[in-house]
Amino acid sequence: MHLFCEVNRRPRWYILFLAGLLASCGETESPSPLGDYLVRVDNIRTLSVNEVRTQLKNHPAVSVNPLLIDLLATQGVRVLKLTYRTPNPEGQMIEVSGALILPEAQMPHCL
Amino acid sequence: MQHGTILFESEAPSNYQLSVEATFFGTLLGAAGYIAVVPDYIGYGASQNEPHPYEHRATLGRTCLDMLRAVREYAQQTPLLLDNRLFLAGYSEGGYATMCLHKLIEEAHPDEFSVTASAPGAGAYYKTAFSNYILSSQDNLIFINNYLWVLETYNRVYGFGLPWTYFLNLPYASQVAQNGVWINTQYNPQLLFTAQAREDLQNGTNPAFAAALADNDVYDWKPLAPLRMFHGTDDDFVPPFNAEDALLAMQARGATQVSLVLFEGKNHETALEDYVFGVLDFLQDF
Incomplete structure (x- = not known):
């Protein structure tokens, strides 16, 4: 609601710009190659700071002082799957992947 | 990370x-x-x-x-x-x-x-010292499957094509060849590995495989x-x-x-x- 009110006070081009940004937060952000290495970017998950704290405190293998978790985990995260190119041991370029975990402050598209 | x-x-x-x-x-x-x-x-x-x-x-x-x-x-x-x-x-x-x-x-x-x-x-x-440590150990080693995975990887990546019977005694060699490196196997290296493999990998008498291990140090x-x-x-x-x-x-x-x-x-x-x-x-x- 706060965001909506803010938008209503701005020119129409801003609304279109914002709509474009929100559309970019869909399941697949980038269907075509994006660079020499980067092939595509997919949204995996977004966790609020409370969800992060709860999940980290309930980890089955790493028992961490809950107060320490609260102290360190100060913001939510957004998890992206990056698909990129790299050579396999035989030297052939293949597509591989990995997780890019961004702090809340680094995800302006979806705020 | x-x-x-x-x-x-x-x-x-x-x-x-x-x-x-x-x-x-x-x-x-x-x-x-x-x-x-x-x-x-x-x-x-x-x-x-x-x-x-x-x-x-x-x-x-x-x-x-x-x-x-x-x-x-x-x-x-x-x-x-x-x-x-x-x-x-x-x-x-x-x-x-x-x-x-x-x-x-x-x-x-x-x-x-x-x-x-x-x-x-x-x-x-x-890697070189770790391999020697494993092959000279008289004890059961809980990570033996991981070492088999390393051997399998280097054997493939460096193109040696050595059969499991080069590395492992029977019946373990055929079991690993058939079911992969993550099977429940013999965990004592002296009983699992062939004398030839232990000699070659520890003393460098298989210089190509020794070089592969050293390449990963x-x-x-x-x-x-x-x-x-x-x-x-x-x-x-x-x-x-x-x-x-x-x-x-x-x-x-x-x-x-x-x-x-x-x-x-x-x-x-x-x-x-x-x-x-x-x-x-x-x-x-x-």
């Missing part, structure tokens, strides 16, 4: 299971304000149909480097804010991969990236950026001599910013929590 040994596709970082240590650590780092880059490695995620080149220096380092390049490309196309600091960390196979990546960046790509600091934990950096080089290793003193999965010998070798080469933190009485599992917070503390220095 490089992940440790995983056996199932579901554990790949891009599948985001918080039970995996690198995903846990990456999430904690993200929630603390860092951007965490966590490669799946070849064999998982988008490349799950490829065999994972387990503990192979060149491909682990390159796969991690190329993900950094991909993230940099992503940052050029989005409002992602990167500063110039680059921290490397990882535990177990991730510790080894971290050492591989740090070495690769500083020795081959210093014009592209500059490592601010790295913190490898419990990695098998000294990452303990003896001179890091320029601060490098702090972490290891449990009671680690019976990856013995601490891997880090202790690395420290001595790096210092002998004149490295002035290398250190080793030993967790007294901790093994491969129980040292993990100390490692996570040891790294976070280390990062505060930069």
Whole structure:
């Protein structure tokens, strides 16, 4: 609601710009190659700071002082799957992947 | 952030299971304000149909480097804010991969990236000595399957094509050939490995395979950026001599910013929590 009110006070081009940004937060952000290495970017998950704290405190293998978790985990995260190119041991370029975990402050598209 | 040994596709970082240590650590780092880059490695995620080149220096380092390049490309196309600091960390196979990546960046790509600091934990950096340790051991070794995976990887990647009967006595050779390296097998190296393999791998009488092991050693080089290793003193999965010998070798080469933190009485599992917070503390220095 706060965001909506803010938008209503701005020119129409801003609304279109914002709509474009929100559309970019869909399941697949980038269907075509994006660079020499980067092939595509997919949204995996977004966790609020409370969800992060709860999940980290309930980890089955790493028992961490809950107060320490609260102290360190100060913001939510957004998890992206990056698909990129790299050579396999035989030297052939293949597509591989990995997780890019961004702090809340680094995800302006979806705020 | 490089992940440790995983056996199932579901554990790949891009599948985001918080039970995996690198995903846990990456999430904690993200929630603390860092951007965490966590490669799946070849064999998982988008490349799950490829065999994972387990503990192979060149491909682990390159796969991690190329993900950094991909993230940099992503940052050029989005409002992602990167500063110039680059921290490397990882535990177990991730510790080894971290050492591989740090070495690769500083020795081959210093014009592209500059490592601010790295913190490898419990990695098998000294492959040659670790192999000799295994093959000379009279005890049952809980990590024998991991060593079989290393042998299988190097045998394939370096194109030796040696049959399992070269490495293993019967019936273990045929069992591993049929069911893979993760079967319940003989855990005493003196009973599992053939006398020929033990002789060849320990004494270098198979010079090609000895060279392959040495090609994957990452303990003896001179890091320029601060490098702090972490290891449990009671680690019976990856013995601490891997880090202790690395420290001595790096210092002998004149490295002035290398250190080793030993967790007294901790093994491969129980040292993990100390490692996570040891790294976070280390990062505060930069």
